Amino acid sequence: MSSRLSYLWLSLCPGVGPHLAAGLLRDLGSPDAVFAADRATLIAAPSAPRKAQVDALCDKDTTLAEQVDAQCVRQDIRILTLGDSAYPDRLRALADPPVVLYVRGRWPDVDVVPAVAVVGTRRATPYGLRMAEELGTTLARAGFITVSGMALGNDGAAHRGALRAGGLTIAVLAGGVDICYPPQHRSLMGDILLSGALVSEYPPGTEPRGTHYQARNRIISGLSVASVIVEAADYRSGALITARRALDQGRDVYAVPGAVDAPQSAACNELIEKGEAALLRSPQALVRTYRGLLHRSQEQPPAQQPFERQTHPESAWAAIRRREEQAEKRRAARAAQQKRRAAQAQEPSAQDAPAAPSPLPAELSEDERRIALLVQQGAGTPEELIERCGLPAPRVMALVTMLEMDGILRREKGRLVMGGQ
Numbered sequence: 575m576s577s578r579l580s581y582l583w584l585s586l587c588p589g590v591g592p593h594l595a596a597g598l599l600r601d602l603g604s605p606d607a608v609f610a611a612d613r614a615t616l617i618a619a620p621s622a623p624r625k626a627q628v629d630a631l632c633d634k635d636t637t638l639a640e641q642v643d644a645q646c647v648r649q650d651i652r653i654l655t656l657g658d659s660a661y662p663d664r665l666r667a668l669a670d671p672p673v674v675l676y677v678r679g680r681w682p683d684v685d686v687v688p689a690v691a692v693v694g695t696r697r698a699t700p701y702g703l704r705m706a707e708e709l710g711t712t713l714a715r716a717g718f719i720t721v722s723g724m725a726l727g728n729d730g731a732a733h734r735g736a737l738r739a740g741g742l743t744i745a746v747l748a749g750g751v752d753i754c755y756p757p758q759h760r761s762l763m764g765d766i767l768l769s770g771a772l773v774s775e776y777p778p779g780t781e782p783r784g785t786h787y788q789a790r791n792r793i794i795s796g797l798s799v800a801s802v803i804v805e806a807a808d809y810r811s812g813a814l815i816t817a818r819r820a821l822d823q824g825r826d827v828y829a830v831p832g833a834v835d836a837p838q839s840a841a842c843n844e845l846i847e848k849g850e851a852a853l854l855r856s857p858q859a860l861v862r863t864y865r866g867l868l869h870r871s872q873e874q875p876p877a878q879q880p881f882e883r884q885t886h887p888e889s890a891w892a893a894i895r896r897r898e899e900q901a902e903k904r905r906a907a908r909a910a911q912q913k914r915r916a917a918q919a920q921e922p923s924a925q926d927a928p929a930a931p932s933p934l935p936a937e938l939s940e941d942e943r944r945i946a947l948l949v950q951q952g953a954g955t956p957e958e959l960i961e962r963c964g965l966p967a968p969r970v971m972a973l974v975t976m977l978e979m980d981g982i983l984r985r986e987k988g989r990l991v992m993g994g995q
Contacts, residue, residue, distance in 0.1 A: 575606070575609065577604065577605050577606055577655070578643070578655055579636055579639050579643065580604075580605035581657065582642055582643060583609060583634075583636050583638075584598075584599075584673055585673035585674040585775070587630045587633075589624075589626050589627050589630050590623070590631060592670040592671060592672055592673060593670040594623055596669065596670060596671055597620070598621050598623070599656065599673075600621075601619045601621050605656075605657070609634065611631070613628060613632055616628045642777045642778070645777075645778055646777075651676050651678055651778055652678070652681065653675070653676060653677075654677060654681075656671060656674075662683075662685055662796075662797060665796045668792065670792065671796070672775035672793060673775075676750070676773065676774050676775070676777060676778065677751065677771055677773050678752070678771065678772045678773075679770055679772055680771055682742050682770075684797050687719055687868070688799045688864060688868060689720070689744065689797050689799065690800050690801075690802065690860065691721045691794045691795055691797070691798040691800070691802065692706055692720055692722050692801075692804060693723060693732075693794060693801065693803060693804065693812070694706055694727060694803060694804035694805040694813050695805045695806055695807055695811060695838055696725055696726040696727040696728075697727060697807070698727035698728045699805065701836075702731075702832075702838060702839075703728065703731045704731075705830050706729075706732040706735065706804045707731040707734055707738075708735060709732055709735065709802060709857045709860070710731070710732040710737075710739070710741075710743070711735035711736065711739040711741075711857075712860075713857070713860070714735070714736040714739035714741020714743070715739045715741065715971065716861045716865065717868050717969075717971065717972040718741070718864070718868060719741070719743065720732055720741065720744070721794055721798050722744075722746075722794065723748075723787075723791070723794060723812070724745035724746075724747060724755075724759055725756070725812075726758065727805075728805055730759060730762055733745060733762060733766060733770075734762065734765075737770070741769075742770050743766060743769065744770055744771050744797065745766050745770070745771070746793045746797070747773070747790065748774070748786035748789075749774065749780045749782035749786065750774060750777060750779050750781075752779065753778075753780070755781075773793070774790075775790075787815075788812075791812060791815045791816040792819040792823070794816050795817075795819045795825055796823055796825075798825065799826065799867060800826035800827070800863075801817060801820040801825060801826070801827050801828070802828045802830065802854060802860065803827070803828070803829045803845065803851065804830045805838040805839060806839075806841035806842055807837050807841060808840065811841060814841050814845075817829075817845060817850070817851060826852070827845070827850065827852070829854060830854050831843060831853055858979045861975070861979070865972070865976060935980075935982070938982075941973055942976060944965075945959060945963065945970065945974065945977060946982055948962055949991065949992060953990070954990050955989060955990065956970060956971060956990075959974070959990075
């Protein structure tokens with residue numbers, strides 16, 4: 575029997591959840607060994623399955639696994655097992671990784687291109703919807719993947735923001751990837767299939783259930799380098815479950831602050847107050863914090879891509895403050911330079927003299943400096959920059975976004991110009 579079928583059989587064993595399945599795979603070495611194990615071997619395994627679980631594992635009938643496999647072939651659903659190279663290392667590192675992932679659409683390599691989870695409440699406020707969409711848009715323009723749960727409210731807004739910016743997004747479902755839930759998101763589901771992926775650990779045909787959502791949330795946080803909670807009313811919220819799972823996984827957590835009397839922001843404000851989440855001041859600050867991962871993903875071959883260590887929310891917060899302070903200093907320096915230039919323009923001897931190009935900040939990376947110099951030389955569109963600099967298109971778009979956020983570049987009548995001009 576193939577290992578693929580063994581993985582499917584193990585994932586479908588009743589009562590054998592992801593945590594026990596991962597333990598048995600570690601104990602016995604492979605899915606084929608788990609399938610071949612007899613009762614005595616299973617009882618003696620360090621993972622210590624209960625009697626009912628041992629009984630289920632002793633049933634070697636693979637009919638259901640074969641049916642699911644055939645159904646996925648018919649419905650063009652991709653199966654990723656723990657043993658596949660395309661299975662995300664971020665999930666594989668969890669204590670309870672999904673044994674099998676079912677995928678529809680365009681599956682990105684989240685170990686190469688970093689993903690950020692954006693989640694929140696179904697009962698979103700206009701403020702929360704705006705923030706979630708802005709997060710999805712900003713992340714997509716910078717080259718990140720946006721991960722969410724395709725729920726009503728903040729989740730859907732985050733997906734739409736990413737899609738409208740032409741970026742990649744992943745929707746993690748609590749049922750089969752062939753079932754649209756909520757039904758109001760049928761058109762959104764179709765858009766995600768064109769420019770992203772639907773993923774679930776449940777086989778096709780599975781209806782969403784209450785217990786599935788908590789398990790689903792660990793996948794949302796597990797795929798991501800950081801999770802952003804946009805709005806959450808209380809600690810029973812699914813978004814807060816995602817935050818707790820992210821903290822357990824050693825991933826960074828951010829919360830969008832809200833008014834002190836806004837019910838939908840109560841849990842977010844409390845997360846910030848307790849130090850369990852870093853306060854997110856802007857989507858651009860989030861991009862600034864993790865753009866180093868994006869640069870590595872675009873410059874290094876996938877085989878050499880290291881699995882980055884996650885930072886504590888406090889260190890992430892310090893990084894945000896440090897980068898924003900640097901940006902503020904650059905803006906102040908440019909404002910002073912503009913003031914001097916305006917004063918010089920009033921002098922008759924300087925009226926006809928051409929303005930010298932603004933000096934570039936010393937802390938720019940080599941690639942950022944290259945893009946800025948090309949704009950100074952007249953390259954005013956992303957297409958011109960891509961043609962002249964020789965960098966990959968996603969890399970150029972990310973660099974332009976960074977330089978615009980710093981105020982070094984701006985757009986004027988559809989073209990890029992230097993921010994001080």
